[in-house]
């Protein structure tokens with residue numbers, strides 16, 4: 001059964017990866033996710049069914065359009081592989097439990113936010129709203145209504161703290177310091193992990209982002225804005241696994 005579920009989850013992960021890439025590359029440009037159908041950006045060739053199979057098509061086509069031989073953007077294939085593999089690992093590690101489903105939601109957000117925030121400096125609202133609703137549903141099912149209401153309050157705490165950071169940042173730097181997406185995203189930290197680990201997520205995310213921000217600032221390129229979302233969501237992934245250990249280490 002383990003092998004059977006692993007194969008199914010790999011297919012699910014890679015199919016979702018394909019869908020998420022479409023979502024994360026089209027919605028920021030206000031383009032429909034249904035039309036136009038997936039096509040080659042160079043020659044406009046509309047992809048046929050066998051050219052749309054996650055991962056396999058890219059391998060068979062050796063990364064090139066079947067018509068004009070232009071290289072295909074590998075983003076989608078990387079996302080498909082990432083989610084296919086991590087969905088299986090999540091199942092092997094947790095089995096079908098609350099943590100397994102929470103981890104699938106976090107991994108999905110990692111994929112979507114990495115693509116949309118690095119490409120367009122945007123964190124989409126719809127994945128955040130759907131994730132929050134899924135987490136609330138899962139919590140009601142697994143831990144009950146009272147605990148879930150607490151979780152929502154913890155989410156509001158991490159949201160409020162992040163909002164205060166934004167006000168402080170805007171004041172100090174005299175410009176927009178944090179995007180609205182980063183603040184909305186931080187609601188999920190408290191909702192998923194509670195207020196302590198939720199706040200730790202913001203700290204860990206900033207800790208990961210800091211050296212990169214420093215590097216970009218030192219390079220003094222024209223556009224020295226860096227997206228914060230990818231580091232925050234990586235922080236969530238780190239704290240999801242190691243948060244308790246990190247807390248013990250800090251508090252002693």
Ligand SMILES: [Zn+2]
Nearest residue numbers: 040043065068
């Ligand atoms: Zn082409």
